[in-house]
Amino acid sequence: MRRAAAAALTALLLGGCGNAAPARPTPQPVPEGADCVLKHPSHDVLSLKQLPPNIRGALAKLSGGGMADRGEFFNATDVIMTPAPAQRFIRAGETQGKWFVWFEHGGIAYWRQVVLFAIDPSGTVHVEKNVTAHGAGLCDVTDALLDGRPQ
Numbered sequence: 001m002r003r004a005a006a007a008a009l010t011a012l013l014l015g016g017c018g019n020a021a022p023a024r025p026t027p028q029p030v031p032e033g034a035d036c037v038l039k040h041p042s043h044d045v046l047s048l049k050q051l052p053p054n055i056r057g058a059l060a061k062l063s064g065g066g067m068a069d070r071g072e073f074f075n076a077t078d079v080i081m082t083p084a085p086a087q088r089f090i091r092a093g094e095t096q097g098k099w100f101v102w103f104e105h106g107g108i109a110y111w112r113q114v115v116l117f118a119i120d121p122s123g124t125v126h127v128e129k130n131v132t133a134h135g136a137g138l139c140d141v142t143d144a145l146l147d148g149r150p151q
Helices: 002-014 053-063 138-147
Strands: 043-045 087-095 098-105 111-119 125-132
Touching: 053 098, 053 111, 053 125, 087 138, 098 138, 111 138, 125 138
Parallel strands: none
Antiparallel strands: 043 087, 087 098, 098 111, 111 125
């Protein structure tokens, strides 16, 4: 009797698993506060695809390459259930002749990064500032960097 019950339970639990396709990861919301307003007027972009190629290339080099786009699935924790990048683009913009880029890192510790890129007259992109936003708002950190205030 116990064997029959165990077999029935096993069949029930495994019944629909044999040929099922893996679930597609669902998009994830952007971090709270990512739609704040900077005090510096900027032309914002909300997708990696909208970044100029030289900024996108500098970001890929800085971040090690793999980055999900805004709202796409990424591994926000260190528990990897679905292969995906551990970083995700949040927002970027051009202001005062510079580009700011915000992205988030997943893993055992989650954090958000603000990078300020400058472009020299030859068109070469340089990282001017690279700051982790520890609990501070992304707009506040970006405004402080653009104002030249220490972070």
